[in-house]
Amino acid sequence: MKNIKLTIEYDGTNYFGWQKQNNALGIQEVIEKAIGKITNEEVELIGSSRTDTGVHASGFVANFKTNSNIPSDRFKDAINSKLPSDIVILRSEEVKEEFHARYNSLGKTYVYTILNRREAKAIGRNYMYHFKQQLNLEDMSRACEYFIGTHDFESFKNKGSSVKTSVRTITELNVSKNGDIIEVKVTADGFLYNMVRIIVGTLLEVGTGKIKPEAIMDILQSKDRTKAGKSAPALGLCLKQVYYN
């Protein structure tokens, strides 16, 4: 039996997130069915994480086990031929039997995209959050520094998934601006439920002056979800990369 690792890009606009569920179409299910069509097997696709409704990915990772004799690198084209255009397999490769896309993940990078101007945008509107009020990038950058390192991120977690600990290590968090587009890039060893979107929502409140950059330290220490900002909308979020050994 072969263990196949897939690197996947998807536009999450029309899906109810990654996870298979009743009465709502998840990306996992669409790809599992596509694999089923080419292997005649019922496979279980293990995803590196559960992305929410509307969240995108350009480097999602998943794996599945198969008895098919399709060469590992050919799975890519074969599966793509059965997928809708908003899901694309970028790479397929054979990995060790014990590889597990979720358990073996050492970390992930997400990018959150904000359109910061008065007027909306038509082109690419599903890939960015339109935020009209002008943002102070310098304050947002200063706030980022307080997040970096190992902290208990209890204040930056929504209820909805059970985890043993809310301690995580953020190795990278920065904001950059290109014209009207602001990108928030974050890398950590793992993320709690809605953690990136709550960090971004909090940075937006820093950018408008509601929260002072130094206050991030207090918010972290409070371990109180109500002290942090709202979750920023899903559409701006994109999973860029998942790291493995």
Add this chain to the structure above:
Amino acid sequence: MKNIKLTIEYDGTNYFGWQKQNNALGIQEVIEKAIGKITNEEVELIGSSRTDTGVHASGFVANFKTNSNIPSDRFKDAINSKLPSDIVILRSEEVKEEFHARYNSLGKTYVYTILNRREAKAIGRNYMYHFKQQLNLEDMSRACEYFIGTHDFESFKNKGSSVKTSVRTITELNVSKNGDIIEVKVTADGFLYNMVRIIVGTLLEVGTGKIKPEAIMDILQSKDRTKAGKSAPALGLCLKQVYYN
């Protein structure tokens, strides 16, 4: 009576081009109806050009006359409040009574976006043409030089609109590459029907070696549509800017 000039961005994916027509929804009609809702007038919106089904614009220009006393710069927000999210008014301003978006246009810039790699892309797939075969950028750049200047572009025109002359002046035509994305940028005093898409289609055949860069000269001189390449698909095309005095 005021003459209002609008600068418009739209995602052309779900429309049958700019032009109003029977039994198919054009962008012009959608905006005219939105203006009607806020002015209670039946206005005629004059567009700078007719874009085809699926073509996008980030700087389309149109004008209309109105007796409404809404301040000129407020039309933007007022109209946007009545538009779907794939059409956005970026700017509204009062112009001279005689301003005509089509007749007064001195030139336009279009950008055509090509994804040049084996795998498709999910994110942004409606804004780029996926071309799998590797393109020789150097040859394409050399071919561009032959287009620049004043020529009879009869070979680069599809039937479908009546024009007095097929002589046009291209002031800028270049190709640039960023990762897997190739952009063709072209500026001219005017464009014939499908002219940009046929130029791009021809450049693609240069990029794959089917047409030699030097052959562009012969194709222009032949005044024979069949000598040029196919029209590249609409989805890669975006009208960036329209120039006026």
